[in-house]
Amino acid sequence: MDYATLLQILDSTLRLATPLLLACLAGLFSERSGIFDIGLEGKMLAAAMASGAVAFLTGSAWLGLLAGIGASLIFALIHGIASITFRGNQLISGVALNFLASGITVLIAQAMFAQGGRTPPLEGNARFEPMALPDAATLTDWAATSTVGSVLVPILRPIVRVLELIDAGLRAVPLFGELYSEVLLGHSVLVYIALLTVPLSWWVLNRTRFGLRLRAVGENPAAVDTAGVSVVGLRFAAVAITGVLCGLAGAYMATALQAGFGREMTAGRGYIALAALIFAKWRPVAALWACLLFGFFQALALRPDVVEAVVQVKVPVPFLDALPYILTVIVLAGFIGKAIPPRAGGEPYVKER
Amino acid sequence: MDRLPRWADVVLVPLVSLFLAGFISALVLLSIGQSPVEAFNVMVDGAVGSAYGWGYTLYYTTSFIFTGLAVTVAFHAGLFNIGGEGQAQLGALGVALVCLSIDWPHWTLALAAATVGAAVFGAAWAAIPAYLQAKRGSHIVITTIMFNYIAAALLVYLLVDVLRPDGQMDPASARFPAGTALPTFNEIPGIRAFYAILDSEGVQRVSSKGELMYTGVPANVTLFLALAMAVVVWAILWRTRLGYQIRAFGKSEAAARYAGINPFYIIMVAMLISGALAGMMSVNNVMGEAGRLLQNSSEGAGFIGIAVALMGRNHPVGVVLAALLFGFLYQGGAELGLILQIPPEMRIVVQGLVILFTGALDMMVRMILTRIFGLFRSQRLGAA
Numbered sequence: 081m082d083y084a085t086l087l088q089i090l091d092s093t094l095r096l097a098t099p100l101l102l103a104c105l106a107g108l109f110s111e112r113s114g115i116f117d118i119g120l121e122g123k124m125l126a127a128a129m130a131s132g133a134v135a136f137l138t139g140s141a142w143l144g145l146l147a148g149i150g151a152s153l154i155f156a157l158i159h160g161i162a163s164i165t166f167r168g169n170q171l172i173s174g175v176a177l178n179f180l181a182s183g184i185t186v187l188i189a190q191a192m193f194a195q196g197g198r199t200p201p202l203e204g205n206a207r208f209e210p211m212a213l214p215d216a217a218t219l220t221d222w223a224a225t226s227t228v229g230s231v232l233v234p235i236l237r238p239i240v241r242v243l244e245l246i247d248a249g250l251r252a253v254p255l256f257g258e259l260y261s262e263v264l265l266g267h268s269v270l271v272y273i274a275l276l277t278v279p280l281s282w283w284v285l286n287r288t289r290f291g292l293r294l295r296a297v298g299e300n301p302a303a304v305d306t307a308g309v310s311v312v313g314l315r316f317a318a319v320a321i322t323g324v325l326c327g328l329a330g331a332y333m334a335t336a337l338q339a340g341f342g343r344e345m346t347a348g349r350g351y352i353a354l355a356a357l358i359f360a361k362w363r364p365v366a367a368l369w370a371c372l373l374f375g376f377f378q379a380l381a382l383r384p385d386v387v388e389a390v391v392q393v394k395v396p397v398p399f400l401d402a403l404p405y406i407l408t409v410i411v412l413a414g415f416i417g418k419a420i421p422p423r424a425g426g427e428p429y430v431k432e433r
Numbered sequence: 434m435d436r437l438p439r440w441a442d443v444v445l446v447p448l449v450s451l452f453l454a455g456f457i458s459a460l461v462l463l464s465i466g467q468s469p470v471e472a473f474n475v476m477v478d479g480a481v482g483s484a485y486g487w488g489y490t491l492y493y494t495t496s497f498i499f500t501g502l503a504v505t506v507a508f509h510a511g512l513f514n515i516g517g518e519g520q521a522q523l524g525a526l527g528v529a530l531v532c533l534s535i536d537w538p539h540w541t542l543a544l545a546a547a548t549v550g551a552a553v554f555g556a557a558w559a560a561i562p563a564y565l566q567a568k569r570g571s572h573i574v575i576t577t578i579m580f581n582y583i584a585a586a587l588l589v590y591l592l593v594d595v596l597r598p599d600g601q602m603d604p605a606s607a608r609f610p611a612g613t614a615l616p617t618f619n620e621i622p623g624i625r626a627f628y629a630i631l632d633s634e635g636v637q638r639v640s641s642k643g644e645l646m647y648t649g650v651p652a653n654v655t656l657f658l659a660l661a662m663a664v665v666v667w668a669i670l671w672r673t674r675l676g677y678q679i680r681a682f683g684k685s686e687a688a689a690r691y692a693g694i695n696p697f698y699i700i701m702v703a704m705l706i707s708g709a710l711a712g713m714m715s716v717n718n719v720m721g722e723a724g725r726l727l728q729n730s731s732e733g734a735g736f737i738g739i740a741v742a743l744m745g746r747n748h749p750v751g752v753v754l755a756a757l758l759f760g761f762l763y764q765g766g767a768e769l770g771l772i773l774q775i776p777p778e779m780r781i782v783v784q785g786l787v788i789l790f791t792g793a794l795d796m797m798v799r800m801i802l803t804r805i806f807g808l809f810r811s812q813r814l815g816a817a
Contacts (some may be wrong), residue, residue, distance in 0.1 A: 118578075162789065172793045175515065175788060176792060178785070179782075179784050183783075186776055187776055191466060358572070405580075405583050406583060409562075409576055412571040414571060
C-alpha cells in the first residue's frame with residue numbers, strides 16, 4: 081500500500097468516524113448521568129430523515145440540520161419521559177424508539193416524496209459541501225457584497241493572511257503536508273464541529289459545575305438529591321444534550337456524508353457508537369480515538385482491494401462488512417482493559433419517602 | 434401507592450397499553466393521509482376475514498411464538514436477548530444443512546432432525562454472548578445486537594460463496610429435497626376442507642390429474658411444534674428446579690447467589706434455551722415455506738419476539754396470544770401495502786409502539802389505572 085492510498089483511507093476514516101463520534105459523545109452525556117440509551121441509532125435515523133427532507137424542501141442544509149436536531153430531541157424527550165418520569169426500563173425504551181424511528185422515517189419519507197421511502201437527492205446548498213479555508217479573494221467578495229462585510233474585512237484581512245501563511249507552511253512539510261491537505265482539509269463543517277465537540281465535552285464534564293453534578297448523578301443520585309440538586313432536571317438536561325448531538329450525527333449522515341436519507345441508512349452506527357463508548361470507558365478524549373478506530377475499520381471495509389494487497393489473502397467482502405461488529409465484540413469482551421460503567425446507570429431514581 | 438387488583442394487572446394493563454399503541458398508530462396513519470378506520474377494516478379482512486387470511490396469519494404467528502418464547506426465557510433470567518434475529522438466521526442455516534444433507538424419506542424424520550439442527554445452531558449463536566456476559570460481564574444487549582449484524586454478514590458470505598449451487602444467480606441455497614416439505618394447512622386432512630377451491634356452483638374443483646384442488650397457504654405443521662414448545666417452556670419455568678433457579682436469578686441475582694445458585698450456569702442455560710427457541714423459528718419459514726435458504730430469512734421476526742414477550746407478560750399463554758395478535762398485524766400490514774399502498778414499515782411502527790407502551794411506559798399505564806381504581810374505591814367507601 082502506497083502513501084496516497086493510505087491517505088485516501090485515512091480521509092474516509094475521518095468522514096466515517098464523524099457520525100460515530102457525535103453519537104458516542106451523545107451517549108456519553110446520557111450514560112454519565114445514569115440513563116442508558118441504546119436508542120442512539122433511532123435518534124440518528126430520525127434526524128437523518130428530518131434533515132434530508134427539510135434540506136430538500138428549503139434548499140438549506142442549515143435548516144435541515146435544525147430540523148434533524150428537532151426530530152432527535154423529540155425522541156430524546158420520549159426516552160426521558162419513559163425512563164426518568166415513569167421510571168421505565170431504559171433498555172426497552174431505547175429498543176422501542178429504535179423500531180419506531182426505523183418505521184416512521186420510511187413512512188413519512190414515502191408519504192412526502194413517494195420515492196420508495198427515500199428523500200430526493202440533495203445538491204448545492206442543501207448539502208454541507210467541503211469547507212475551504214477563507215482566502216483573500218473570498219474576503220474581497222464579501223466586502224464588496226455586504227455592509228457587515230465591508231466593516232469586518234479590514235480587521236479580518238491580517239488574520240486570513242496569517243492563516244494563509246500557516247496553510248502554505250504546513251503544506252510544505254514533507255509527508256505531513258500531504259496528510260494535512262488530503263486528510264485534514266476539505267471536509268464539511270460538521271466534521272470540524274464534531275472534532276471540536278470532544279474538547280468541549282471534556283471541559284463541560286470535568287471543569288464545570290454542571291459537569292460535576294452530571295457525573296455525580298450517574299454515580300450516586302441520592303447524594304445529588306441530598307445536596308438539593310434536582311436529579312430529574314439534571315437527567316433531562318443530559319438526555320437533551322444527547323438529543324442535540326444525535327441530531328448532528330444524523331444530519332451529517334443525510335446532508336454531508338451522503339446526499340439524502342435512505343431507509344436504515346445508519347446501519348447500526350448507533351450501536352457501534354455505544355461500543356466505542358464502552359471501549360473509551362465513558363471519557364470524551366478516549367471516545368475520539370475509539371471512534372477513529374471504528375471509523376478506520378469501516379473505511380477498510382470499503383476498500384477490499386487494499387485489504388487483500390496487505391494481507392495477501394482473498395478476504396470475503398462480507399467479512400470486512402462484519403469486521404467493525406466483530407471488533408466491537410472483542411473490545412466488549414474486555415480483552416483491552418476493564419470497563420466500569422457509571423454506577424447508577426440503568427437504574428431509575430426513586431426518592432425515599 | 435395503592436395496588437392494582439391482580440386481574441387488572443394481568444389483563445387490563447396490557448389491553449390499555451395496546452389501546453394506546455393503537456391510538457398513536459391511528460394518529461400516524463392520519464398524518465400520512467390515510468384513514469385509520471379503513472386501514473383497520475382492510476387488516477381485519479385480509480388477516481382473519483377468510484381461511485386464506487388465517488393461513489398467513491397463523492404462519493406468522495408460528496414464527497412469533499418461537500421468538501416470543503425465546504425472549505421470555507431470557508427475560509426470566511434477567512437477560513435481554515435482542516439477538517433473536519441472528520439466532521434465527523443461524524437456526525435457518527442449521528435447518529438448511531440438515532435438509533440438504535441426505536435425501537429424507539419422510540417429512541416427520543426431516544422435521545425432527547431439522548428442529549434439532551435449528552436449535553443447536555441457534556443455541557450456539559447465543560452461547561458466545563452468553564459466555565461473554567457470564568464470564569467477562571460484557572453487556573449482553575450490545576453483544577447480541579453485534580451478533581445480529583455478524584450473522585447477517587456470515588449468511589451473505591455462505592449463500593454467495595458456499596451454499597449457492599453452480600449456475601444459479603440469486604444468493605440462495607439449493608432447493609431442499611421433496612422429502613423435507615412440511616404439510617401445509619391446505620394439505621392436512623380435516624383442516625384442508627377450509628381451503629377447497631370452489632367453482633361458481635359451490636362444487637370443489639378437480640385438477641387435470643383428477644385430484645381435488647386447494648388454495649395454498651404457508652401455515653404448516655410447525656404451528657403445533659410451536660404450541661408444544663409453549664407448553665415445554667411453561668413446564669421448564671414453573672415446574673422444574675432449573676426454572677425456579679432461572680426465575681430466582683432474574684428476580685434477584687444477589688439472593689440467588691446467596692442461595693447457592695451458580696450465575697454462570699443460569700446465564701448459559703437460559704441463553705442456550707433462548708437461542709435454541711429463536712433458532713427453531715426457522716423450521717417454520719425455511720423448511721415450511723421457502724423450501725430453501727434465502728438471505729434475511731427471518732425478516733425481523735426475531736425482533737418481534739421482544740414485543741410479543743412484553744405484550745404476553747412473559748408467560749407462554751400470553752406469548753401465544755400476543756403472537757396471534759402480531760400474526761394478525763403482519764398479515765394485515767401486508768394487505769395494507771397491497772390495497773392501500775401503505776408501506777410495510779407501518780408494522781414496525783406499531784411494533785415499536787407496543788414495545789414502548791408495554792415495556793417502558795407500563796408504569797404510566799399502571800399509575801393511571803391505579804388512580805381510576807382509587808376513585809372507584811373512595812366512592813364506594815363514601816357510599817358506605
